[in-house]
Amino acid sequence: MSGKGGDVRELLAQYVTNLEDDVFAIQNLQGVVGAVMARYSRAETGLRETLLREFVKEDKLKLAKAYKLIERVLIAYGDDSVGELEGAHLSFENISMLATKVIEHRRIGGSPIEQSTRYVRYDFKDPERGYHYYCPESLKDTPGEAVFRDRMDRMFANYGRMWQPLNQWLERHKPVEEAVYDLGDMGSTYADMADDKARKVFERTYRNDLKTKACDILRSFLPLATRANVGLFGNGRFFQHLISKMMTAPLAEASHLGRRAFEELTKVIPHYVKRARLLDYTAANERQMRRLVPRLVPELCRSGRDSGIQLLRPDFENMAGALAGDGPVSAQRLSEVWADEEECGFLASLLFTYVRAPFEVIRQRVRRMSREQRLEIYDTYYGERVTRRDRPERGIEFGYPYTFDLVTEWAVYKDLMRHRMGSIQFQALVPDMGFHMPGELEEAGLGDIARETVALAEELFAYLDAHHPTEREYAFLQGHKMRWLLGMNDRALMHMLELRTTPQGHPNYRRTSQKMHDLAVSLYPDRARRMNFVNHDPVFWSRSDSEARQRLKEQALEGDETAS
Structure with a gap:
């Protein structure tokens, strides 16, 4: 492989990891590799030959040609798959935990990693920024800012007051x-x-064993205003979707972060995020649903109640009643009754995020609706679709073999929601379903401080709800309970339950996962029992074995370095 301009092999070696094999990696082509790979579908030659012939001239990349090709494919031809051929790393730092979930809720095409409450203490106070929490911009220079900072400072101070006594109690519990x-x-x-x-x-x-246990216990008292860092790798299509969703989010912080992400990614993969924008279709649908639901089902929009963890099933009793008295049941009649039951579940899924009620209660209410009312829900949720890119939200993903209606503390949702092979919806974060109080704090004599912290958070939530309602969820604690819906197939559920019940996991999401597995066994025993790595043993010291394994790995690495 030689030609004008010298040895082309040497030239090509800058961009691929080998020149001969049929399997090779690409290097030093960020921003261009997508264009090169886009030619795969229409070029007769392989990538190396295509790269050399079309995108490298002597010793320089033909950047202008690459950018024009990407723009033509993505913008003119609308070939979204090309947007998955280029990726980038992005960091969000010092954002609220509330905003992290707006980012991580977009689960296809991106890989996030978030600062962990298990390894980071939050009792430190920066001389300039104070405690480690985010104050919404909308509160700046208003009376609400003083109220917000006062309650947050007191909550974080209480976190610090509990830390050392809890650690000492753990030392006594495990000398x-x-x-x-x-x-x-x-x-x-x-x-x-x-x-x-x-x-x-x-x-x-x-x-480290004691520290991680103390962190696991005290994370319940961290408000969603707590600052966190998120690192993110994603492909171009993912980032375009993420930025658009963030720009459209009701949370002002998320909208601002979406604009900042667009500015920074434009510097590295500009053509892949070029179409990111505020989604008028999505915003309009959200507004219309928030107007429709309180009018249509006002009784479902009041205070929520804790109904634990439920695995949803069709209402067979209702179906049997619908079929009773008809004599022999025809396949046509059975199909009609089943279709109506499915539709009631589907419509309940569309309503779920806009009400404050268990899924089964929503489904029963839908069952009593007229045909006109049901159509009104469809029309409002789907809205006015102008192009195929106007896609409704995740309520239309309903129909998994396993759908769980869960009431758990937010911290459990935080850990389980990151599994990408499933569908998640959640209701408004309102602290009226209770708080999961860690039992260890009462035993350690810290119950009064713990309850004071919860009271401070709920007092701040009420104040924000009255004066700054769009910011009220910043006062929600990780230990407060919320209702959310999780749909998965067997493969996804197997992965999640076997991972989240391992001994090193947090005790609370382990218990939740164990309960979910019990419910799955009760419904599909022959399938669920084959999720045979689900651990049902109780574990108190979650990180003991993991910390010991970490020390052994460190010793091995130290030995390797010494030998070298």
Whole structure:
């Protein structure tokens, strides 16, 4: 492979990891690789030959040609799949936990990683920024800002007041002399440690074990205004969709972050995010649904109630009643009754995020609606679709073999919602369904401080609801309960339940996942029992074994570095 301008092999080697094999990686082509790969479908040659012939001239990339090709394919031809051929990394820092979920709710094509409340303490106070929480811009220079900061400061101060006493209680509950960690050849107890180096390894494992347990307990008292960092990798189509959704979000912070993401990604993958915009269709549908639902079903828009975790089933009793007295049941009649039951569930899914009621209560109400009322829901939810890109929200994904109506604390939702092979909807975050109070705090003598923190959050929520309603959810605590809907198929449920019941997981989402598996077994025993890595054992010290394994890995790495 040689030609004008010298050895083309040397030239091509800058952009691919090998020149001969049929499997190779691409390098040094960010912003251009999408254009090169887009030619796959219409070029007779392979990628290396296409790259050399069409996109490299002597020693330079033909950037103008690449950009024109991408623009023509994405804009003129509308070939969205090309948007998945280029990717970028993006960071959001010091944003609220509330905003992180607006980002992570977009689950196809992106891979997020979020700062973990398990490893980070929030009792520190920055000399300039104060405690680690986000104050909405809309509150700046208003009386609400003083109220917001006062309650937030007191909540974070209480978090700090609880930290050391809780850690001391955990030390009494598990003294270092009684702790057991499998540290390989070093032994498993503190008494086994033969020298200072081994004792330091054990002590570090013990400190981290207690720290992560304390963090797991105290995260319930972190409000959704708590600042967090999110790192994100995604392809162009994902980012275009994400930015559009963020720009359209009711949360002002998310809308601002969407605009900032657009500005920064335009610097690295400009042609892939060019079509990102505020979605007038989505915004209009949201407004219309929020007007329709209180008028159509006002009784479903009041205070919520805790109904635990339920696995939804068709209402077979209602179906049997509809078929009774008709003599032999024809296939046609059975089909009609089943179709109506399915439609009631589907319409209940469309209403779910706009009401404050269990799914089954919504479905029963839909069942009593007239044909005209049902059509009104359809017309409003789907809105005026002008192009195929005007797509309704996730309520129309209803119909999974497993659909769970869950009331859990927000922290459990936070961990389970990130599984991308499923569909999630959630109702308004209002702290009227209660708070999951960690039992360890009462035992540690911290119950009064804990209850004071919850009261402060609910007091702030009420104030914001009255004066700044669009910002009220910043006062919602991770331990407050919320209602959400989760639909999955068997493969996705198997992955989630087997992962989220491992010993190193948080105890609360482990219990939730164990309950979900129990319900799945009751419905489809032969399928659910084959999710045989679901762990049903109770675990208190979630990170003990994991921390011990981490020390062993560190020792192995240290040995490798010494040997080299």
